[in-house]
Amino acid sequence: MNSSATTPQPPTPHPPCRPAPAPHGPTAPRLLAAWYATGRSATLADHLERHGPSPVERVLTGGGSTSLVAAVEAAGLTGRGGAGFPTARKLSAVARRHGRAVVVVNAMESEPASGKDRFLLAVAPHLVLDGAVLAAAAVGGDTVHVCLPRDRSIQHEQLGAAVEERRRARLDPVRLCLHALPHAYVSSESTALVRWLNGGPARPGGGPPRSHERGVARRPTLVHNAETLAHLALVARYGSDWFRQAGTPDEPGTALVTVSGAVAAPGVREVALGTPLTTVLDRCGGPTEPLAAVLLGGFAGAWLPAADLGTPFTRRDLAPLGAAPGAGVLVALARSACGLTETARMLAYLAAHSAGQCGPCRLGLPAVAEDFAALAAGRADADLTARLRRRTALLPDRGACRHPDGAARLAASALRAFRDDVERHLDGDACPAARQAPRVPVPPAAPPETWR
Structure with missing residues (x-):
């Protein structure tokens, strides 16, 4: 059943130099705000002009690490890589361990139908790197490992240039290391990253100890998805109340989604959690023909019939249908397809x-x-x-x-x-x-x- 179809390329929300006007209010883009404003990748100067200096010094002094974890908990931020685990709980689990911690940025994005993390790293790399450095400060870490698939050379060049900008500016108190890993579906699993960084194969590891107990180099290790860390960087700057202005009380914030299939303008969008699936599709120009179903969450997700597309995009609302937001993937399937x-x-x-x-x-x-x-x-x-x-x-x-x-x-x-x-x-x-x-x-x- 091998397919002759080519590997999908990272979608873009709009033509590179002409992004559509951004909406205003609580549903306005956050992670992609700079993209909507300029239509280009944010340099370090762009990033600092828009968001101000990194609050890492505040986190490192005066009990700031505790306050950052508390702010993330109050914000209700959950992982955007698929599992939806509470971010503050992961931070706390690593911070409680003895010894210098390690932070791993999971930018593998092995889900074939997803392009959100690739796009985020292309247009707002410093937001992701800020989040990783802040997470390291919060858990007592001194090293950040950024894991990318080795078959995406352009992504390596772009992110390498961003890391070099930060090095020249002497911006970060921790070491940033880029790594190129074998690209397979399961190589993006958190234990696979830790296993590879420890010199083993990029395959998931089963059983204890868990990564937060003994991960990279036998040190407490925090593994987070790239988008999750970008949200953390914004919470550190603007606070939990600001973060909760979007989304629902139970599932606050925004999320990046990759929409493809039978829609007029496929690509990456930033939507508030709780947005009905039909509205997400409409923001991509709407269906190009009547739909049979939508694949939600990617290849490890679930098909939802067209009759269920009024469902809000939250874990709570999708769970009774046997679905979840997952990696933020929506693939619209026309009735004319099988x-x-x-x-x-x-x-x-x-x-x-x-x-x-x-x-x-x-x-x-x-x-x-x-x-x-x-x-x-x-x-x-x-x-x-x-x-x-x-x-x-x-x-x-x-x-x-x-x-x-x-x-x-x-x-x-x-x-x-x-x-x-x-x-x-x-x-x-x-x-x-x-x-x-x-x-x-x-x-x-x-x-x-x-x-x-």
Whole structure:
């Protein structure tokens, strides 16, 4: 089920030199404010002019680290990498440990349908680096490791130039180190980053000790997604009350989303949490044709039928539907496409990109992918749907990492969202759309040649 589609490139919200006017008020862009104002990447001078000097000195003196953690907790900031874990809780867990800590910036963004972190680092690199340095100050760290995929040379050059700007300005009291890691779906998992930085393969590690206890070089280690750290930098400057002006009381703030598929203007947008999914699509020009469903959260996410697109973009509202914001991905799928065929291609990719370290990845994922390929092609046997449901129910919570859980979630959601198509395909009549060109770009399914 390898796809001939090319790997999707980082989307941009508007043409590089002509960003659309930014909205005003609580829903106005925050992370992307400088982009909307200038239409170009922010230099260090641009960054300091817009946001003022870094508050790192305040954090390092007078109990500032405690106040920063308290501000982040009051803000209600949660991780934007997918899991949505409370940021203050992670900061506190590392700060409580003995010894010099380490901060790891997870900028791998291995989710194929996502481009938000790449775009953020391209247009506001100093906001991310500020957040990493502030996090290091808050947890007693002296080193920041920034992890990027090794096949994105332009991103390395851009971020390397930003780090050099800061070095010449003698801005940071900690060491900033850029690293190029093997690019695979699971190499962005936090324990995979720690494992690689310790000289091992970029594969998830199972079992204790946890990274906050003993991570890089056996030191307490804080791993955060790039977008999360950019939000932290803004909270440190403007406070928790300002952060809560956007979003909902339970899930405050804004989030970056990557919208693609059947919309008029695909790209990266910054939206307030709680924004209805239909409104997010409308900000991308709206659907170009009637939709069957939207893939929410990426390849490890879930399909939502078009009838559910009035749902607010929050974990609380999406949970009853078996979905979550995840990595901030929305892929609009037209009715003229075959959701089962698109899902089969994604499952083949996920099966090929597992770490291959445990039974669910070595055996379970390929079996689910093969069954889904047969269903999509109209070659299903009588027991196929029962077998698929049984296998997908067995995958979650059994692997060394969460990779099998995401694949199971995707497969189960497709059986629900496209149930009418399932019946037709079970009758041996694959829909005409199954033979059309792919709608969701899926990278080649071949795994990386090396994990080191």
